[in-house]
Amino acid sequence: MELHGWIALATLLVATFLFITRWIPRPMTALAIPVVLFSTGVLDAGDDALSGFGNHALIAIAAIMVIGGALQESGVATLMARGIMRVGGNSEIRLVTLIMTASATLAAFMNNVAIVAILLPVGVALSRRSGVPAARLLIPLSFGAVLGGTITLIGTAPNFLVASYFNEGPYADGETIGVLDFAPIGVPITIVGLVVMILVGRRLLPSGHTEANDDRHGHSPEEAAAIYRLPERLVEIGVNETSGINGKSIAEADLRGYGVEALLVRRPGAVGSTWLPPQPDLVLQPEDRVFVDGTDEALWRLAETEGVQMGLLDPRTLRSLLAKGLTVGEAAIAPHSDNLGHTLRELRFRNRHGVNVLALWRRNEAVHTGLSDIPLELGDALLVAGDARSMRDLRERRDFVLLTDHSQDENVTRAPLAFAILLGAILPTFLFDFPLPISAIGGAILMVATGCIARRSVLKSIDWTVLCLVVGTLPLGAALEKQGIASAVAGWCLDLHEIFGPAAVHAALLLLAGLMSNLSSNAAAAAIMCPVAVEAARMVHIDPRDALLAVAYGCSCNFVTPFAQCNVIVMGPGGYRARDFILVGLVMAAAVAAVAITMLSLR
Template identity: 30%
Template sequence: MDNVALTAEILIVFGLLGLTIVLFVTEIVRIDIGALIILFLIGVVGLIPGIEPIVAADELFSGLSSNAVVAIIAVMIIGSGLDRAGVMTRVARLILQFAGRTEQRVMAVVSGAVGLITSFMQNIGAAALFMPVLNRVSGDVGIPRSRLLIPMGFAAITGGTLTLVASSPLILLNDLMPGDLEDFGLFDVTPIGLALLAMVIAYFWLLGRWVLPKAPETSEDASRARSTSDYFKDLYGIDYAIREVRIGDESRLAGTSIGEFEKEYGVFVIGLDDGDERQIEPPRNAEITAGGHLAILGPIEHIETASGRDGTELRDRLDAFARSMSPRHSGIAELIIPPGSSLIGESIGELHMRRSYGLTVLRIQRGDEILRDELSSVEFQAGDTLVVHTRWERLMELEDDRDFIVMTSRYPKPKKPEAPCKLWPALASMAFALGLVFFSDLPLALALLGGALGMVLTGVLDMDDAYRAVSWKTVFLLAGLIPLGLAAQNSGAAEWLAVNGMHLIGDVPVWVMQAMLFLLVTFFTLFISNVGATVLLVPLSVSFALVAQANGIDADPRVFALIVAIAASNAFLLPTHQVNALILDPGGYRVIDFLRAGGLLTLLYLAVALLVINLLF
């Protein structure tokens, strides 16, 4: 291997790589803006006297049209369509049946499922399809998405090592090796992949509480729900809790009405499940039945008193109402009765507010007076401010009702309701995309785009829904970084690092050579595509192994080539991998979160991979 001269262009690319690391780690600016800054700097390099452009003008914006970016856009739309049709709700229920409601078990089941699915489809596709599932599970169980998305994403990346067709580096492996070396079979790498996937699941099972973000995700919906709750606590002193109570078969509450129960204990029943029907904001005349469940809102001491009756059981956490009473789906809101409202002069009892409007009125603010007792008989006046508990979807409906002025604006805006009638068109669109992936020679991006178009053309989503399904932050992050990989290859910087890295390894034991090669590939994969790293380093690693053999070192060229392909999936430290970029925004992650979660995992991945590879080969 001849030395590669260190040129000014190579030094400039090294400077850009260093700046990228600084921008990502410090987050002086948002990382998608940082990626666009790097893109701009790559483009203006050609203005420096004596320096040739390191990326051609017609390639500078190739990231926006790259297969990777188009594939990500397509799978986001497909995933949104499956969610809208109710597919992901069903999958979420299956996961909860197997995983229960504890963070560790949910994390392990989801990670294992994603990892196995990735063995026969691209990891970015598997991760994107499971994101709506995790949204459902997170809302139902109350586990922040930030505690689930990184384990799921890392499992999707690792699942790419399960078969020879599960990831691009392994697909390319046989074609990049010299013809005189024996090809690898489809399942030769499966023991390696299974060991790595098991290691990732065990890693988060044992260490997840320390390496994953401790604070809930800072997504817009979550922050809106929290700020709304804080507002009513500060303004009205409403510091209520929601608890679930099961009515025993012998309970004396069985047969009484919701209204009687509320009047006796000074609480509000906002959910009633009798086993056959689940009602949110049930009417006051609804009957409490034995074996049923109540969702009770009120001061915690009142709830404990109400649940202290014989035959009632106060649950430690929400079960039947876990999803419907989560901050993402319901909460406290504020409405005003405007002049001219048809409700003026009518009372809550006469209007049946719960049945007619889905509102449980907690307080009425009238001038300087707060009304809170016997509200069912209070007649509305113009200017009354109602403090209510309601589902967010009902609140959205009231924004178009002239009888109310909805004052609460910071609440999670629900998506359009599920459309179960579109279940089969959604599944057919997904099957169409997968069929093109497996049984045609079309590029992955084009095949997935066919599935996305199917979602729109069959009416599962309209085009505005499709646009909203795309995380444009992810798109521009990748669009800005892909030209950086081209710059590293075009300038010779990647080859310079590879050749000089091989020379530095020198005359050392074979396992040290393998570890250094693994680290070199890992570094490359963080900043250029895993495909680029594989194409560059497989031939170099084979040549290096042959030179080592000539010097009496037992270095198998096939093993060295395999190490490169496996190491190309060791991309946990930065959100530059497609899967990491995909989960970055929905999880509310910062770069430091990937460094914390992926630091030790990177070393464990190296150790487990090298151990199993050497045991097998």
């Protein structure tokens, strides 16, 4: 091997070491790779060193991340989480089955890290309600998300990288790896993984402790509202042609002047009702139904003065409103808040934060009247209502500590639209041979245009670390191929093929990809292993698609280390130690490898 080959190999080893130790941030390590390769002459063309920036996979992965963010923000995942909470019960096996099935199903179409983040509070709440320790539920949640990523092309970045490498290469011969080409093996992998976790993996999980009395986790919005007796105070007022507030905006109607707070507006339409937040400029129309909070005296005064119809509501109505875009939260005043000593009127609280204050908790009792003119004190807590986005913004403010769990508060009214856009982005790729990068970009644009994801959330939905890893490691893969290292590794596969047959080649590629995925990242492992897989397939005369699929499934075997992206999220809440992931992770990785190698060899 010539000097440039040794430099390329050294670059791979040093980069892997830095990925493991994280002495340098992983994005910086990855972006340094093309600089080193070009500076040392390993890649003598600038276009080759910067090929990662112009790769179609990079664009598609970013667009798919935006689509996944929209599915999260529009409430698709929330609907499933609520279903789990309703039917969970107290059986550990049932809970593990439900939470793994939910995370795997969602991870087939969304970023698996986002899925774990969404369902983590659900797992903790299930632990608290059932008495099953969180440590018995959160590793299954993490592993379920990893397994689900094997089902579709958009499930995880390595899937798209191997598909893009094959589809754009000269060896495709008119064939492609499509969106659902991963499913014939990915679905059995997921099913076997679920069964292995129930039969074997559960026995290897730590006993942990129950979250039943863990006060670190806040109430749900519904529970917080009940503490302040909000369900008992909810009333629906109807606007008609003769009402004094007809044709007025919420601000002009001045409901607060009566001591009444508007929470949500239902506006009938030709094809169903529209649920609207009570923004100050929203103009009320005949047949509008406004859900409000107020004392009996204030509500009767409003009805008599403005001529509105008033209807009492079932206390369970709040649960329905929480599914239509309203969310309720309890916010404590932070110890060093600049709001201490000021009234809500002086702070212009509604205008600054986009939420209404419904009650104040002071000295173990709720105060519902005269809220605008009460100076805030240390120890006060506010019951506030608004939409999920405003509540998330409030959480980020240093002046408040949000005490409620808002992991399930997304407005789910746009969930059907977001799911339809997802289908619109996927179906053309295998019905009309439409390029996935173009289709994904179109889907991302529609998600933003229709409000399924807020514009300010678009950049947050993109995992820039993954994109940097793709940009940096794709040229490294090309360098390994150019300098003959990929051929050398493929030569070892040829030796295995002569002794054990094609299954040994698939196993070697899968194990190498799995090892690199656990040591660095799954995206980096895929980018580096693609040239090796194709070269090995050429030498032993097997289908390059199967060789690349082996790499993709190997990249999804990152169960073992606690620093894998999904595992690191659940490590703290589950009270895990690093060794808790190793044994159960090895069992799960072995199951995935066995299914993938067997099915690839039978194709």
